[in-house]
Structure formats: C-alpha cells, structure tokens
Amino acid sequence: MIHCEGLVKIYKTAEIEVVALQGLNLTIEAGEMMAIIGNSGSGKSTLLNILGGLDRPSAGVVGVGPWDLLKITEAQLVQYKRQTVGFIWQNNSRNLLPYLTALENVETAMMLNGKVDRIYAKDLLERVGLAHRMHSKLQQLSGGEQQRVAIAISLANRPALLLADEPTGSVDSETADRIMDIFRTMNKELGVTIVIVTHDLTLAHKVNRVVAIRDGQTSSELIRRKEELQLSPEENDVPQASHEEYVVLDRAGRLQVPKAYLEALQISGKASMEFDGETIMIRAPK
Numbered sequence: 001m002i003h004c005e006g007l008v009k010i011y012k013t014a015e016i017e018v019v020a021l022q023g024l025n026l027t028i029e030a031g032e033m034m035a036i037i038g039n040s041g042s043g044k045s046t047l048l049n050i051l052g053g054l055d056r057p058s059a060g061v062v063g064v065g066p067w068d069l070l071k072i073t074e075a076q077l078v079q080y081k082r083q084t085v086g087f088i089w090q091n092n093s094r095n096l097l098p099y100l101t102a103l104e105n106v107e108t109a110m111m112l113n114g115k116v117d118r119i120y121a122k123d124l125l126e127r128v129g130l131a132h133r134m135h136s137k138l139q140q141l142s143g144g145e146q147q148r149v150a151i152a153i154s155l156a157n158r159p160a161l162l163l164a165d166e167p168t169g170s171v172d173s174e175t176a177d178r179i180m181d182i183f184r185t186m187n188k189e190l191g192v193t194i195v196i197v198t199h200d201l202t203l204a205h206k207v208n209r210v211v212a213i214r215d216g217q218t219s220s221e222l223i224r225r226k227e228e229l230q231l232s233p234e235e236n237d238v239p240q241a242s243h244e245e246y247v248v249l250d251r252a253g254r255l256q257v258p259k260a261y262l263e264a265l266q267i268s269g270k271a272s273m274e275f276d277g278e279t280i281m282i283r284a285p286k
C-alpha cells in the first residue's frame, strides 16, 4: 500500500535548510494497522503530511497504492486527498463544524466529494458508538465524542488509508483506549489501512507493528510476538514483553545505532566491528 525509499524532505527558509526526512525507508501493507513513534522533531508529522498529500516530498520514492506522490500533479493531488486518504488530528477542530450536528458533519464531508450517503453516514456514527448522539450539535459533545465524530468524518469517503496524527493526544486514557478499539474495528471490518503517529510507546501494545523514527530515518521496529504466546494482561501492557524489537537495515546494510549505546561506549566517528560467525559486535576502536 505504502512504499517509501530514500525519502527526503527538506524545508527551506530564508536562512536555514532543515532536513526533516533523511532518506527514510518504510513499507506498509494494505490492511495493516501500525504506529510510528519518535521523539519531537524526528520527522513523524512530516512523513504523515507527505503521505496525506498535504506536503510535497523533496526526493526519493513515495508511493501510495497506484499514486506516485513525487510526480503527482496538483489536480491529481486534489483527487488523491478526496478519495484515497482520510486524516485525523489531535486537535479535531480542523475537521469539524461546531454549529452542525454529528450527522450533518459527516454528510458535509461526503457532500464535498459530491455524494451524500446518509445510510453510510449513520452506519459510521453507529460504529464509533454515537448512534444516540448523531443529532446533537458538535458543541454539545465532549472532546472524546468529538474525536469519534472526527473518525467517522475521516472515513466518510471510504478512504483506503487513514492517517492519524496523535489521535489520542488530548483525551484521557480510557477514551484513548476506546479510540484505539474503534480503529482496530474499522481496520478489521472496513479493511482500511491505518497509520497512527504518536509519542506514546504504551500505544505500541495496541498494534502489531511499531516503527521508530529517529533523525528523519526509520531506526527500529517493534513487532508483536506470536499470539500463541500467552501474556498476562499486565505483561501485555508492556510493549517490551508483548513485542520484539528489531533494528532496521537499509538496502545498503546501513543501520542506526542508538545514541545512548554510542555514548555509553564513547564511540564517535569510528567503531570496530567483528563477526564470529553468529554475532556481529560493535566496539569502541581499540
């Protein structure tokens, strides 16, 4: 569904250039629900904005389904944003109209795409647990309920891909759990591919795969251990227990060694590497 290879994004301002993505590689399968984590400034939102067609890549490969987002024309981009991709932000005021009801909000999103399907609009609001509030005005709903309306809106035009930037950032943990459950249901029942950007590592146990971005590159991946492995509910809440961590290698064999490891061994610039037939060891130069 999504294929990024050597993806580069450079922001140029009058004085400086910021390289927000530095040759990022990432593949996401159709129907997958995964999370992207990383520290502030690591490039998560930049990646999501490029995938959502809100920002243009500078170089590299970025494909979503049949679309090549490097070569796409402005007219095609409008079509792409309307038909292929749905977006959810932490601050949902960007997609909601406060003076309309929940149902009218979902229908408005459909109208902008040319076709209102009231049955499906109601179905979506039922799926997010708002059957009883669909005729309430947005300003009468709680923050968590509004976020659920935002999810219904993002799916109004049956996108193949749903991008969520810190979707649980401004709600309490119970509401966050509920939102993650809704995502999981939508992913299973509608088959929509879901990419969630978050700071929160505890969200990791809610998805099968978590990709960590550091300095504009994918650095490691957490993959859920096999379901057969029976974990207690407490263990299941700890990503390290429920998921296995892998370091990501690019095609040329390059990997990112965590800064903390390098600092602990006072490695900078050069390291010595040994291979004993089974293990590769990286040490400070002798």
Ligand SMILES: Nc1ncnc2c1ncn2[C@@H]1O[C@H](COP(=O)(O)OP(=O)(O)OP(=O)(O)O)[C@@H](O)[C@H]1O
Pocket: 011, 012, 013, 018, 019, 020, 038, 039, 040, 041, 042, 043, 044, 045, 046, 047, 199
């Ligand atoms: N429009 C812009 N112009 C210039 N620099 C930008 C712009 N947008 C992002 N950047 C820079 O690009 C880098 C990556 O930013 P990005 O917003 O993608 O990070 P992030 O991982 O989403 O951070 P956060 O978790 O704080 O939202 C940062 O150094 C940021 O300052």
